[in-house]
Amino acid sequence: MNNLENKNTDTEGINASQLKDSGLSNLKYLLVGIFFGIVFVKAEIISWFRIQEMFQLQSFFMYGVIGSAVVVGVISVQIIKRFNIKTIHGEKIEIQPKVFSKGQIYGGLMFGFGWAITGACPGPLFAQIGTGVTVIVVTLLSAIAGTWFYGLIKDKLPH
Amino acid sequence: MNLLEIIKEPWPWYVAGPLIGLTVPILLIIGNKSFGISSSLRHICAACIPANISFFKYDWKKESWNLFFVFGIFLGGIIAAYLLANPNPVEITPQLSEQLASYGITDHSGLLPKELFSWESLFTLRGFIMIVVGGFLVGFGTRYAGGCTSGHAIMGISNLQWPSLVATICFMIGGFIMANLILPYILAL
Numbered sequence: 001m002n003n004l005e006n007k008n009t010d011t012e013g014i015n016a017s018q019l020k021d022s023g024l025s026n027l028k029y030l031l032v033g034i035f036f037g038i039v040f041v042k043a044e045i046i047s048w049f050r051i052q053e054m055f056q057l058q059s060f061f062m063y064g065v066i067g068s069a070v071v072v073g074v075i076s077v078q079i080i081k082r083f084n085i086k087t088i089h090g091e092k093i094e095i096q097p098k099v100f101s102k103g104q105i106y107g108g109l110m111f112g113f114g115w116a117i118t119g120a121c122p123g124p125l126f127a128q129i130g131t132g133v134t135v136i137v138v139t140l141l142s143a144i145a146g147t148w149f150y151g152l153i154k155d156k157l158p159h
Numbered sequence: 160m161n162l163l164e165i166i167k168e169p170w171p172w173y174v175a176g177p178l179i180g181l182t183v184p185i186l187l188i189i190g191n192k193s194f195g196i197s198s199s200l201r202h203i204c205a206a207c208i209p210a211n212i213s214f215f216k217y218d219w220k221k222e223s224w225n226l227f228f229v230f231g232i233f234l235g236g237i238i239a240a241y242l243l244a245n246p247n248p249v250e251i252t253p254q255l256s257e258q259l260a261s262y263g264i265t266d267h268s269g270l271l272p273k274e275l276f277s278w279e280s281l282f283t284l285r286g287f288i289m290i291v292v293g294g295f296l297v298g299f300g301t302r303y304a305g306g307c308t309s310g311h312a313i314m315g316i317s318n319l320q321w322p323s324l325v326a327t328i329c330f331m332i333g334g335f336i337m338a339n340l341i342l343p344y345i346l347a348l
Contacts, residue, residue: 112333
């Protein structure tokens with residue numbers, strides 16, 4: 001990923017396409033996002049209560065959601081690789097490997113703390129705001145500040 | 160029961176989970192994009208406040224699909240809440256209901272308890288920790304870990320990447336520690 005030179009240990013949400021997305025072609029991601037946001041709300045995944053039930057082992061629900069999502073994801077990726085499925089533009093599908101760093105442990109624990117407090121990962125934050133809980137804009141801004149602060153002190157942290 | 164009424168009910172995990180899992184191949188097939196949401200926060204930093212920090216110096220416009228995607232999630236939230244809303248209060252387990260009541264949290268009318276997540280609450284110590292400190296940990300932690308639930312737990316494990324499994328286990332350990340050992344003290348504030 002030459003355009004993201006600092007991203008060798010951070011390959012999340014990567015655009016492996018060499019094609020340039022025009023404004024119009026980006027609309028398809030908007031549509032997938034809308035679909036995704038509806039699922040988040042209708043399955044109550046964005047609910048603070050569901051996250052508390054998960055971390056207090058009071059309900060199977062979130063384990064069922066994440067577990068079945070992973071199963072479908074694993075099968076899909078295996079099918080794509082096995083049958084060498086191309087994108088709709090005929091490109092070869094590329095998935096960047098994840099490189100291990102200690103950040104996955106330290107950062108992972110910190111995100112776990114934040115997840116249990118706010119009841120939200122980054123995706124649900126956007127959906128929560130959509131449902132009308134406007135104060136979550138502050139949580140989102142704070143999350144952006146957290147990301148920015150990470151960028152600022154990144155080189156001083158163990159990786 | 161007609162279809163719209165069924166859609167308005169809360170969706171079971173075995174419907175929601177596979178639909179979320181399908182996002183992985185959909186994004187790959189429509190544009191070679193690896194599923195991941197927390198990177199949108201990085202792109203927002205790169206676009207708005209790069210401040211000459213090397214971590215934010217890259218061509219964020221190439222990743223703008225990710226910003227369209229999260230804007231879609233926001234719009235999806237609006238559609239679900241205003242057109243497909245479940246008229247009933249959120250059902251929660253009796254144990255949780257009882258615990259929360261002991262902290263004065265009894266409003267189950269929304270997906271988030273109003274006693275914790277509201278503008279009035281923001282100006283209390285408890286609300287500040289929940290809203291501001293919690294958000295900061297989410298933003299800092301996901302970037303330090305190189306991904307969140309979508310990027311590691313779903314996309315990474317789908318691609319059988321062991322570092323993603325390590326990250327996911329750490330997310331869960333952090334969540335267990337916070338929810339069971341620390342959060343009770345915060346809620347009691």
